[in-house]
Amino acid sequence: MDRLLSMEVFVSVVDLGSFTAAGQAFRISPPMVSKHISELEKRLGSTLLTRTTRRQHLTEAGQKYYENCKKILQDIKLADSGIADMGGSPKGLLRITASVWFGTFILAPIICDYLREYKEMQVELSLTDRLVDLVNEGFDLAIRIGELSDSSLVARRVSIFHESICGSPDYLEFYGIPITPEDLAHHKCLGFTNWRTQNGWNRVTKKNGRSNTEPSRFISNNAQAMRTAALKGIGLIMMPRGLIQEDIKNGHLVEVLKDFIPPARPIHAVYARELQHLSKLSSFVDFLTKKFNNS
Numbered sequence: 001m002d003r004l005l006s007m008e009v010f011v012s013v014v015d016l017g018s019f020t021a022a023g024q025a026f027r028i029s030p031p032m033v034s035k036h037i038s039e040l041e042k043r044l045g046s047t048l049l050t051r052t053t054r055r056q057h058l059t060e061a062g063q064k065y066y067e068n069c070k071k072i073l074q075d076i077k078l079a080d081s082g083i084a085d086m087g088g089s090p091k092g093l094l095r096i097t098a099s100v101w102f103g104t105f106i107l108a109p110i111i112c113d114y115l116r117e118y119k120e121m122q123v124e125l126s127l128t129d130r131l132v133d134l135v136n137e138g139f140d141l142a143i144r145i146g147e148l149s150d151s152s153l154v155a156r157r158v159s160i161f162h163e164s165i166c167g168s169p170d171y172l173e174f175y176g177i178p179i180t181p182e183d184l185a186h187h188k189c190l191g192f193t194n195w196r197t198q199n200g201w202n203r204v205t206k207k208n209g210r211s212n213t214e215p216s217r218f219i220s221n222n223a224q225a226m227r228t229a230a231l232k233g234i235g236l237i238m239m240p241r242g243l244i245q246e247d248i249k250n251g252h253l254v255e256v257l258k259d260f261i262p263p264a265r266p267i268h269a270v271y272a273r274e275l276q277h278l279s280k281l282s283s284f285v286d287f288l289t290k291k292f293n294n295s
Contacts, residue, residue, distance in 0.1 A: 003043070004076075006036040007069045010048065013037065014058060014066050015137065040065075070136070078274060090280040091120035097134070098143040101223035103127040105243050107143060114287050121280060129221060135272055140281055142270045154276050155268040156285055159292035162264050164241040165204070166253040171233040178236075181205040181260050188235030190226050191216040201238065203262040238262075267292075 012022040019030040026033070041048050048062035058066060098107050103125055111123050126132075126139070134142055134153065145161045167175075175187055181204050189201050218229045223239055230237040230244075231252055237244075247253040269285045276282070
């Protein structure tokens, strides 16, 4: 059997968590996945995975082999990309991850414009609100909003992220228009579930610890759901202005507390240092930066 393919299948089993998922990724049956793993174990003379009826676990040898395989496969990917770069125009597959709201409303349209200009490029966009491990999960690029922790990854600032506080006309007519952050104590402030670790409305009220706003009657991890709640008059929202600028323009939402909006946060393109010279990556980051600067 093809040893390189077997290594790829093995890594996929570990990353995806099952023979079935790896089989679906490679379009082969679970028994064929098992055969690839067995061939590797036979060649190495060591057990890589201990299997139960429901899941499998890496042995000590398996963990070491998995790490080595990841490095080898990454080196091969870089070698292939380097040769592709010699052809001039960027070509190949670029795997990108971003948050759900940003990827859906901001990034996807830019990717479409990019693909129209770079005919030999392909883009796979994965949207999730969890923090993705770029290297271990095989992504070339992540778009992240906010200040970044120290990392071995390269972070290139491409734009800044503005927020807005809004309410529907009906809501504001009933509850009144907040004039100062202290007024939020008497308002229905809608919250995102991930704000529990990001200080939420306290970024407006400048309070540390427990919020001085009323408990939110509606909480979600989805920006579109929160926008809908605000349009329906359930409460005030604080969210990316790019997502609600049309609602503001047509009067369906009204901005409040403009002088107390939290400071704008940076938007970074983040990628592994060894990928920074690939034309498919640099061409997209340059394109993204230009789009933001011209908007």
